[in-house]
Structures are given as structure tokens and as C-alpha cells.
Amino acid sequence: MTVEQVINDLAALPPSDQLRVVQAIWDQLPRDVGTELSEAQQAELNRRWSEYQADPSSALTEDEFRLALGR
Numbered sequence: 001m002t003v004e005q006v007i008n009d010l011a012a013l014p015p016s017d018q019l020r021v022v023q024a025i026w027d028q029l030p031r032d033v034g035t036e037l038s039e040a041q042q043a044e045l046n047r048r049w050s051e052y053q054a055d056p057s058s059a060l061t062e063d064e065f066r067l068a069l070g071r
Contacts, residue, residue: 052059
């Protein structure tokens with residue numbers, strides 16, 4: 001079975017089961033996999049955090065964010 005076949009099979013599951021699979025996979029990954037940021041990524045996160053700290057009202061709530069995405 002290929003990764004693509006597994007993904008296609010998972011797509012047929014209800015969202016709640018898909019989330020269970022994602023959580024199970026996430027829980028099995030080593031703690032340091034994929035968590036290292038490049039200098040550019042870290043700089044961008046720092047910039048955004050500073051912007052938020054300077055004006056917390058500039059942040060969107062989850063509902064506002066979803067509405068902006070059309071979801």
C-alpha cells in the first residue's frame with residue numbers, strides 16, 4: 001500500500017476519525033521532528049509577536065479568522 005492509497009482511504013473516513021488518526025500519528029513522532037525553524041522563519045515569528053504585543057487588538061479571533069477565510 002502506498003502513502004497515496006492510505007491518504008485516499010483516510011479521506012473516506014468521517015472527520016472525527018481522521019482527527020483520531022492524525023493525533024495517533026502525531027503522538028508517535030519523535031519530539032524533535034520538523035520543529036526546527038530557519039533564521040528567516042524565527043525572525044518572522046519574532047516580528048509578528050512584537051507586532052501583537054504592541055497592539056493586541058490587531059489579532060483576529062478564531063471566528064474572525066474563519067470568516068475571513070470564508071469558512
